[in-house]
Amino acid sequence: MFVTPAYAQAAGAAPGGGINDILIQLMPILLLVVIFWFLIFRPQQKRLKAQQAMLASIKRGDTVVSTGGIIGKVTKAVDGEDLEIEIATGIKVKLVRGMVADVRSKGEPVNDNKPA
Template sequence: MDFLINLMPVVVVFAIFWFLFIRPQKQKQQEHKEMLSKLEVGDRVVTIGGIKGVITVVEEEELKLEVAPEVEIGISRRAVGRKDNENTDITEN
């Protein structure tokens, strides 16, 4: 019985860590994975390296981004950090 009472604080601390850190991180990873699977031509994205561009070609594991007028780069799908919701045009500069 004493063993269960001594184990209780450890279980409570683990539960707190689960709900505050582990569970939200897993949900965020799942949302990012879902976003990557739904990328399509015309989406504005920002890579994990900070490069902004518009998707011009979507292949299974690779994308082509137009980063300037008539300048395209190839990147891995996993290199996309997020969708860019800004309404900026890459031809403005």
């Protein structure tokens, strides 16, 4: 009495449509990959290349800042990986080249943050 009769529907398209359906389903994933590439991976690669170029260009007389915050002047390159820096008059320490955070030019003053 309350049930309506069910009518058969016309035959639809075969399941597992064409290549267009697959591409439409993969578009959001491909879009995310492109966004990640341009916003994360590409800038990181540029920073890495700039860091490597900076480390390769360190020479005697440059003022360097270590990742620990120690500021000193390069007195000599001990070998390919180590640097000898002078942090105070007569006080020299060895520093691994990879731990250099910044290279300052010879003429750039060091900001000691001393009160005026």
